[in-house]
Amino acid sequence: MAVPPDVGHEVDVLLRAGPFHAALRAAIERSGLTLERLRDRLDRRGIHVSLSTLSYWRLGRSRPERADSLRAVQAIETILGLPRHSLEALLGPPRPRGRWVTQQRQPRRYGRMLEPAQSLAETVEALVGPSDSDLRLWSQDDAATVDQCGALRSVHTRQVLRAVAGNPDRYLAVYCADAGTPPEALGVEAVRNCRLGRVRRHPGAPVIAAELLFDHTLRAGQTHLLEYRFTIGETGAVAHDHRRAFRYPVGAYVMSVQFTDPRLPVRCYTLAQPGVDAALEHGDELALAPGRVLHLTARDVQPGVLGIGWDWS
Template identity: 30%
Template sequence: MTESRRFADAFSDALDARGVGLSWLRSRLADRGHAVSLASLSYWRSGQREPQREISLEALVVIEELLGLHQGALSSHLRRRGRTGPAPFDDLVGLARQVGRDRGLVGEDEVDRIAFDLVVDVDADRRISQVRVTQVFVAAVDGAAGVTMFVAPGVGTGSTEFEGLTDFATDTVIRAVSGCSVDGVVDIIDGISAARLRFDRPLALGESVVTEIVMCPVTDDSALDSEWGAVAEQRLEQCMVWVRFHPDQLPSRCWVGFQESGLGHEWPVSLAGATGLLHRQTDFGPGLCTARWEW
């Protein structure tokens, strides 16, 4: 067992031993006054992230109690030597695509994704006001009608019940802006859900389309998230993450990183007087481009 997986394994084992799921845990935490998003819990369980912020560490104490553990049973597994880089992601992307195919989701076989641009707006209260995703697709078959876009758990349409989640459990609401509609969101595996995007009309072979969707956090935990990533399920001409901060509220430190072909790297960057954090990769994927910051 590698160190980066120790907390995730302990958390997953504790949930299994208690016989409960993440939705149950999130509801009980909310009853105790701890607003932890389903996405955060899922990231912790899958090993993509660990609790770091003070509010997360406070919630972890309650989680240990709710799962019938002694104090420190989970927190003792947190990494103590600082951040060592992102957890492996390529296998997770491949697994998500395979599970999606097995469940009959429209996917990459009908279209080629050319570009994925993620724009995150942060307001003067350090809250995420909206996340805008623009994608470019080219039809690989005649009559391509849509595509699957992977998103974090807890993302929903705000009106559809799916996989045991209701509007109450939705952390982030997703809405179509142009080029498509959102058919719904389904759970895939820990750490990843899938939004089904339907194009405005079926595409002819070789025809291009640009889709634009907006995601708006509706809970405190999701609105205060300080790490975002763009998932490339296949090779892209461009993958971009652009975080736009309010000029009166700039972060003290920023990092960007990527995971591709079994490799992962993260490095600090300076805003250098700018108000935006930009990370752009070309000829990239499958993999993940990330940007994160601290206040």
Template identity: 30%
Template sequence: MDRTTRQAAVPTPLGRRRFEEVLRDGITARGLALSRVREHLIARGQQIGVSTLSYWQNGERQPTTRSLPVIEALEQVLELSPGTLTSLVPTEADREPRRGKLAGITSYADTVDELIREMGSTSMGLAANLSTIEGVSIGRERSLETKHVHQVVRASEDVDRQVITYQGELGCDVTLLALLPVSGCRIGRVRHHEPTALVVAELLFDRTVHRHESHVFQYVIKDDNKVPTHEHYRMHLEGGGIHVVELTFHPEALPVRVEEFHRRRLEDPDARRRPVPIYHGNRVHLVTEPSTPGISGLSWEYD
């Protein structure tokens, strides 16, 4: 197959074909395995993983403008005209939020997507969770007062921010949910959604975290609503990493029993539930090492 035929197999009318479609057709036309494509890119001085190439061609992730040198080299490897792929790389404003994983575990994924779209953020999915340690305080009114989060992530692409979500109790005043940076980050754009009590926010890292590097950051969520709560949970978008949560109850608002629960989706019945002992009179904890996406959490009851 000559060069002209290969190019004809990959037309690039702007606005009608997506990056992943053109890339997929180009790879097929060249007859190269992704591992061979990667070798050709390395020979041109561009480092990229086979997994990233796979994500790109399947549309599971979108390349950023920071990837343009790699994509220019990719055009050479696939013997495409200059601009065939680079012209299809979405701008920061055009890129779509990375949904799918969130949609698999909660019904309000579309709301989160819309809030992220309003912010124009494109950082979802660029950093994998290695560990998350949460310290949660339940106050005298039986409401969540503060949540201190200590998180470690590893970047799959260069990234300088992380999008987080928090849901208060339904009916609460979302303007009373405050996000405070502690270390390794500062607060960027924030969006609220009153009907679902959702807050979606950007945490801006204090540096650019390059691919394969790790980053440690801490932040606090403060809730002044004083709305009683009876459970705390964490959504795991993928397997891997470790999650630890420790709940501390006010001495005048101790539960009579606490149980851990695990669900496939937030709205599903419990897949597993069992009692959890209360230590030192007012503390409980849960350690989760998720192997698949899902929900893990603690629930409690009062007299």
């Protein structure tokens, strides 16, 4: 069935600026699918969504928030021939519910994923601004280095961010070091396409947070590539893992850890914490490459923690 040119243009505009329900409605209209046929195609993929739920999403009466609903949105993007994460990026942060509204703020939710949780929340809370909920990670690459004494010395991060609302002009980067690391040993550098704004270290815990300022504000749907690096001074603390926490879904993630002779681990493995309240799990063993590098890759990462752990003996 031929689609009027103005309908195709409307979809492109709504995928950039939203709102979600309008973009979904226009994309379904352009595809020529009925809700029944869309539901059937989801069923074939093992994803079960009721007609009433699809209708509510299309009308803006409700929106996908649970993990299984977000997987349905990702499948809908494929079925309708849309760019990956184009609909998902329009959803914004989960809506506050219950006691969350009055007792908890987003930094504390982040803090529950990593230790020291309370210190992390206290450090991040002072710097969170409107841009925090207006950005999502399109992709991320973390490259950590471990020195000859077994201490973690730096983490270089490359990110592609996407604006999902508003006019974000900065990103908040956070790092938690191993227990026993003095706060003053932590440093941060803006490497590419950003500059340092406010930097806050917790006075008694190894936590640092830094604003990375863009040279322009982003429009909804626009992406921005930046690089930054956290450094850890000589502390003598021996590291046993490196972890990254995610508050929102991420399209693609790569983590690498490079070790320095002569101290090399004897066993290495993946780590995962699938959700805020889940336990940290040990996964598959990883082989140390000839260049003394370990790495893991992941696609369509959901909120939680991913990492690499290792044993020295």
